[in-house]
Amino acid sequence: MNFRRTYSKNIVIRALVQGVAIGLVAVLVIGLTISTTGGKEDKASETMATTGPKTEEKGGAVEGGDTMFVKQHGVFSSQEAATDFVAENPSLASTAVVSAGGQFYVWGAVWLNESDVLLKEGEDAFKKRITVVPGACKSADAGEVRKALLAEDLSKIELSKDGKDAKKGGDFAKKVTAITAFTKDSSVARLHLLAHYSDQDPCFKIQF
16 A cells, blocks of 8 residues: 655645744743743842841951941842831831942841840841941031940930031931930941941941
8 A cells, every 4th residue: 555645845835834933932932931030030139138147247357447246137139129128027117228339238236346236036137247437428527427336325425516517516416316316225326327327428338
């Protein structure tokens, strides 16, 4: 018996065209799937907090800077993601978003001495060493800000309001008064002082 079958040239061409079309559609679908998945992963990485073990990160002090210790709850690639993270967690109401090195950190406190660091059991946070180095103030007096940052009790420091820098001293005093009215915890007050004077009025820079 002869099972050989003769196909016309048109049928062969049509089959080839259909094969190519199916291949192109498959490639397009795979490409769209990869693109969509990649976009979701990028968004997730922007909004997800990066935390670490409750141990200090080793690092040497920067010459001319002051070593401090912070309580870190997370780090984000955008300020919006960091503020959203804080807004979604009522327990982080007293934290501050601090910009440093192109990242946005959610910190809960700043201590002068490692022995003062306090992390509650089960708290999703860890200790991080930072160095605060001189920057360039826009309006405040760098000496006054540094004195406040290094004060054990921010509410008890004496601020200069006399002389030619009376306005500077007055504005800074108002900032300190507002912060100490917000919290009586010196480590939290120091945090908000550092957040303001390392960003809006960059008297200091934060290094790791």
